[in-house]
Amino acid sequence: MSILVVAEHDNESIKAPTLVTVAAAQAIGGDIEVLVAGSGCGAAGEAASKIAGVSKVLVADNAAYDHAVAENVAALIAEIGGNYSHILAPTTSAGKNFMPRAAALLDVAQISDISGVVSEDTFERPIYAGNAIATVQSSDAIKVITVRGTAFDGVAAEGGSAAVESLDSVQDTGLTTWEKEEIVKLDRPELTAASIIISGGRGMQNGENFSLLETVADKLGAAIGASRAAVDAGFVPNDMQVGQTGKIVAPDLYIAVGISGAIQHLAGMKDSKVIVAINKDEDAPIFQVADYGLVADLFKAVPELDGML
Amino acid sequence: MKVLVTAKRVVDYNVNIRVLSDNSGVDLNNVKMSVNPFDEIAIEEAVRLKEAGKADEVVVVSIGPGSAQEQIRTALALGADRGILVETDVDVQPLGIAKALKAIVDKEQPGLIITGKQAIDGDNNQTGQMLAALCGLSQATFASELELGDGTATVTREVDGGLETISVKLPAVVTTDLRLNEPRYASLPNIMKAKKKPIDTFTPEDLGVDVTPRVTTLKVSPPAERQAGIIVETVEELVDKLKNEAKVIS
Numbered sequence: 378m379s380i381l382v383v384a385e386h387d388n389e390s391i392k393a394p395t396l397v398t399v400a401a402a403q404a405i406g407g408d409i410e411v412l413v414a415g416s417g418c419g420a421a422g423e424a425a426s427k428i429a430g431v432s433k434v435l436v437a438d439n440a441a442y443d444h445a446v447a448e449n450v451a452a453l454i455a456e457i458g459g460n461y462s463h464i465l466a467p468t469t470s471a472g473k474n475f476m477p478r479a480a481a482l483l484d485v486a487q488i489s490d491i492s493g494v495v496s497e498d499t500f501e502r503p504i505y506a507g508n509a510i511a512t513v514q515s516s517d518a519i520k521v522i523t524v525r526g527t528a529f530d531g532v533a534a535e536g537g538s539a540a541v542e543s544l545d546s547v548q549d550t551g552l553t554t555w556e557k558e559e560i561v562k563l564d565r566p567e568l569t570a571a572s573i574i575i576s577g578g579r580g581m582q583n584g585e586n587f588s589l590l591e592t593v594a595d596k597l598g599a600a601i602g603a604s605r606a607a608v609d610a611g612f613v614p615n616d617m618q619v620g621q622t623g624k625i626v627a628p629d630l631y632i633a634v635g636i637s638g639a640i641q642h643l644a645g646m647k648d649s650k651v652i653v654a655i656n657k658d659e660d661a662p663i664f665q666v667a668d669y670g671l672v673a674d675l676f677k678a679v680p681e682l683d684g685m686l
Numbered sequence: 687m688k689v690l691v692t693a694k695r696v697v698d699y700n701v702n703i704r705v706l707s708d709n710s711g712v713d714l715n716n717v718k719m720s721v722n723p724f725d726e727i728a729i730e731e732a733v734r735l736k737e738a739g740k741a742d743e744v745v746v747v748s749i750g751p752g753s754a755q756e757q758i759r760t761a762l763a764l765g766a767d768r769g770i771l772v773e774t775d776v777d778v779q780p781l782g783i784a785k786a787l788k789a790i791v792d793k794e795q796p797g798l799i800i801t802g803k804q805a806i807d808g809d810n811n812q813t814g815q816m817l818a819a820l821c822g823l824s825q826a827t828f829a830s831e832l833e834l835g836d837g838t839a840t841v842t843r844e845v846d847g848g849l850e851t852i853s854v855k856l857p858a859v860v861t862t863d864l865r866l867n868e869p870r871y872a873s874l875p876n877i878m879k880a881k882k883k884p885i886d887t888f889t890p891e892d893l894g895v896d897v898t899p900r901v902t903t904l905k906v907s908p909p910a911e912r913q914a915g916i917i918v919e920t921v922e923e924l925v926d927k928l929k930n931e932a933k934v935i936s
């Protein structure tokens with residue numbers, strides 16, 4: 378059995394969700410190869426060859442794969458996919474974009490966002506915003522799978538010495554032209570990588586008030602997240618949304634400030650080790666999942682917290 | 687231009703679902719069903735394109751049991767012109783849905799297809815991408831802005847790091863994210879009018895598509911319960927607990 382892991386990378390380095398995906402591949406068991414498709418991605422290919430447990434790295438270096446344009450990356454995966462029993466990618470915005478397309482080109486189902494491996498053809502995945510866990514078995518010859526970033530402990534980024542092979546085939550469909558991006562430059566850890574997260578909701582009232590969370594985050598080395606309501610109201614950008622349809626996080630400590638705890642929000646954070654809720658409404662559902670609840674006005678409690686750290 | 691939109695019948699997002707005690711699935715008895723919220727956004731976008739004179743017809747498709755007519759009627763009340771139901775009692779999975787939709791696309795030849803990014807029951811986030819693949823069309827997923835040009839569409843996408851703008855050749859499949867628009871509510875007169883709008887019904891067999899599931903659900907279990915926590919009285923107590931009990935800050 379050979380497993381292909383499609384790497385999440387920025388052409389220079391390999392991103393943490395790739396390491397989690399390799400861990401899921403190890404749980405399935407078999408020879409693990411990593412595909413690095415990008416433009417000027419030689420350094421990422423080299424980095425991938427050092428990942429523990431990887432036997433071969435395939436590097437597809439071409440402008441067609443820049444920004445992981447889905448049509449081209451999916452065509453590439455479909456072209457080489459027949460050689461593998463499983464094809465895995467992280468459940469990131471890139472993986473969610475090209476993997477179902479690759480699966481359809483291969484005429485196989487995709488199993489999205491697995492949280493567990495039962496056997497080589499049976500997997501667990503959350504459904505209904507994590508309110509149920511389905512155990513599903515695939516009858517397809519090739520299993521196309523995306524892997525939940527919080528579900529496995531990533532393998533070591535160093536220690537391996539895989540062979541690096543370059544793929545010359547170029548799949549350029551010409552369907553999509555990448556134009557520009559507005560990527561939020563972070564001085565803080567990324568949400569999905571942070572061990573502490575402090576998130577604000579509608580209770581924050583406006584974007585300026587998020588500075589209250591920033592000073593606490595800076596002291597704790599925390600990332601800042603938000604509820605959908607805070608993003609929809611324009612307090613903060615979309616990449617901060619935690620939840621069923623935003624980012625799934627599971628830090629050691631999650632502090633929810635002015636967030637009611639709708640199931641769609643809980644879906645994104647209830648696997649955190651320790652949850653703190655600060656909310657002025659003692660009946661807010663967030664308290665049902667919180668290890669430590671503080672019923673208080675956030676505009677008083679958060680500055681006080683800041684002063685004690 | 688004709689716009690094709692999709693409307694899946696799903697358990698309403700406000701319902702707290704319950705796993706059946708025999709672990710065969712979730713309890714769907716007497717549960718409120720609705721149009722998948724991302725599909726409401728898709729319908730709204732299509733209707734706005736029509737109102738802006740950029741589209742001349744909005745066709746809504748649902749695949750599911752006969753009762754999915756209700757969701758098609760909702761879409762018609764929101765401004766879609768006609769509906770297509772692909773009727774089946776099979777719990778069709780995204781690949782099968784995409785195949786059925788491709789058959790409809792072949793028939794209808796739309797200039798643009800808008801689907802939701804994710805159905806909130808299965809949380810698969812696959813169908814739009816699969817449909818685009820099967821039709822050989824470009825795809826613009828997780829859209830928060832859509833602008834039609836001449837033979838192309840410019841789409842802003844919500845990605846992990848922020849926003850990305852791409853230009854796709856038309857016809858294309860666009861999947862909606864939450865910020866694309868704010869769907870309207872159907873007015874009573876429009877609900878009445880919707881009753882007269884046509885709905886065509888086909889079976890997967892009529893369309894010549896195989897919707898047999900490739901994935902079998904062996905069991906459905908409730909998630910691990912979290913232990914109930916405690917209410918602390920003061921910020922000072924909170925900090926003390928985090929330092930000395932949970933040991934998550936120093």
Ligand SMILES: Cc1cc2nc3c(=O)[nH]c(=O)nc-3n(C[C@H](O)[C@H](O)[C@H](O)COP(=O)(O)OP(=O)(O)OC[C@H]3O[C@@H](n4cnc5c(N)ncnc54)[C@H](O)[C@@H]3O)c2cc1C
Nearest residue numbers: 578579580604605606620621622623635637641642657675
């Ligand atoms: C299809 C769909 C997908 C969704 N996806 C997501 C998702 O991914 N993530 C997500 O978060 N939501 C998501 N939602 C939205 C979700 O249902 C809720 O609407 C949202 O999470 C509410 O955000 P909130 O808790 O910030 O706001 P609210 O529910 O309005 O809660 C605000 C809270 O702040 C408290 N508060 C107000 N003022 C103060 C104060 N001064 N001090 C202390 N507390 C205060 C209030 O008591 C209240 O509990 C989705 C919804 C749908 C339909």
Ligand SMILES: Nc1ncnc2c1ncn2[C@@H]1O[C@H](COP(=O)(O)O)[C@@H](O)[C@H]1O
Nearest residue numbers: 692694749801802804805810811812813
């Ligand atoms: N049975 C269905 N009928 C109509 N549209 C569907 C159906 N299933 C999925 N879709 C569309 O595909 C989107 C993504 O669904 P999914 O891939 O299941 O998460 C949904 O938001 C719908 O727009």
